[in-house]
Amino acid sequence: MSVLDTAFVDTELSKKTSIFGLHLWVVIGIVVGAVIVLIPSNLFASLPRAAGAAARALPEIQIDMGKVEHRVVFSDRGASSGESRATSGAETGSFGDENVIGEGGYGIVYYGMLADNTKVAIKNLLNNRGQAEKEFKVEVEAIGRVRHKNLVRLLGYCVEGAYRMLVYEYIDNGNLDHLAYLHEGLEPKVVHRDIKSSNILLDRNWHPKLSDFGLAKLLNSERSYVTTRVMGTFGYVAPEYACTGMLNEKSDIYSFGILIMEIITGRAPVDYSRPPGEVNLIDWLKMMVGNRKSEEVVDPKLPERPASKALKRVILVALRCVDPDAQKRPKMGHVIHMLESEDLLSRDERRIARDSSSSLREEPSASRLEQQTKQ
Incomplete structure (x- = not known):
């Protein structure tokens, strides 16, 4: 059964939220769900510490x-x-x-x-x-x-x-x-x-x-x-991990950025059924933002379009998460802060956005989108 077809989801997840001006079903995965990254490290404190504890009867x-x-x-x-x-x-x-x-x-x-x-x-x-x-x-x-x-x-x-x-x-x-x-x-x-x-x-x-x-x-x-054999799903794997097998939390940040793009656009990370310039979701989104067409990337199936500034901010966060330079990707706590804040980016964040966009000549997305967000 597809949970998206139920009356419950249609009703509850279509309610407006105060975050980004988007509907609950759009932002719940980005904002509320992202809190998982703040799982306290003391989870491990509750683990059994006695190495020689007798095992209980197990099914x-x-x-x-x-x-x-x-x-x-x-x-x-x-x-x-x-x-x-x-x-x-x-x-x-x-x-x-x-x-x-x-x-x-x-x-x-x-x-x-x-x-x-x-x-x-x-x-x-x-x-x-x-x-x-x-x-x-x-x-x-x-x-x-x-x-x-x-x-x-x-x-x-x-x-x-x-x-x-x-x-x-x-x-x-x-x-x-x-x-x-x-x-x-x-x-x-x-x-x-x-x-x-x-x-x-x-x-x-x-x-x-x-x-x-x-x-x-x-x-x-x-x-x-950690160096490990490359595993993951095509379209979500960070480029540095795919090329070198070197894995850290920034690899997951990249995948999370892809998810944000997927939520907003309704498109798969890679879709060979689309025209040549639209096969890769990241490339297409950067092109649309660079051409000042960020309003046109929204999934047409959304029951109501998000506010313009909110949309541009979410796209900016997604683009920062997929920065080709892993060191320039934000930590997850910072991602949550950017998504929950209703203010414009700080001066430091704007500088990082400009640095991020300048790393690729064909990536005017971050800094230009920030300028558009102010308008």
């Missing part, structure tokens, strides 16, 4: 893959010691096409159920043969302990030979496109690596949650980046 799930059964151990704290045991067994069709509920660059997601009738989403990871079992377990166990109301819980995992699986809580209402929520604020930092509209889900109470959190990377405070 089990049988995951069938071909002729191999995998037992995944779960904890009420999230991903725990993911013991895996291969035994003989017949194929049950658990991973049949009829149970597919999602698919992306990381793998295929299947619907499943625990012995206690708890619904789960099982992600069978693809192209994961290069990651050692120990490394996989360490990262998944650390990330599985993170708790936040807007994060899909990682319940467990499975490791068997080259196979890697992640088991999440099942979110009833599927994904709601064009809502964006981000990470940050944890120690160690967690870089999501796959921020995109289809990773925003709604639970039965219509609470938005960021999914695929178990595929994130940990970034210790001693390092400004």
Whole structure:
């Protein structure tokens, strides 16, 4: 069922807000959701500190893959010691096409159920043969302990030979496109690596949650980046990450900027069905802003057009997030400040915007848009 078709969403998400003069369904993903980046670092303070604490009795799930059964151990704290045991067994069709509920660059997601009738989403990871079992377990166990109301819980995992699986809580209402929520604020930092509209889900109470959190990377405070195999969704991946494999939180900022553009324009990051000059969303948006046509980029499906200044400000924030120079992209806390503020940019912000636009001759967007915003 598409949550966008329900009467509830049509009514509630069309209400006006005081932020940007936009409707709730447009800005909720940008403003309210972005608060996720301020998740307090003391989330980890609640984790069990006794290394030798006795394990509680844990439920089990049988995951069938071909002729191999995998037992995944779960904890009420999230991903725990993911013991895996291969035994003989017949194929049950658990991973049949009829149970597919999602698919992306990381793998295929299947619907499943625990012995206690708890619904789960099982992600069978693809192209994961290069990651050692120990490394996989360490990262998944650390990330599985993170708790936040807007994060899909990682319940467990499975490791068997080259196979890697992640088991999440099942979110009833599927994904709601064009809502964006981000990470940050944890120690160690967690870089999501796959921020995109289809990773925003709604639970039965219509609470938005960021999914695929178990595929994130940990970034210790001693390092400004981590080198890893490039993973993500085409069109959302930051250029420096795609070219070098060097990942940090600014890579997610880039993806978040793409999401803002997607929300405002209703266009995909890359759409080969469009004319040559409109295939790439960033290039097209820069061209439109440079030609003083920012009013024409708004999604025609929006029930009401946003105020001109509000629109230009949101576009400016998006363009700053996708600056080709990762160091010039704002931190997420600053992004929230810019989106929530009704004032024009400060002098320092205008200077940064000019510097950002001057990095590319074909990118007059940021500084010119700021001038237009004053008009």
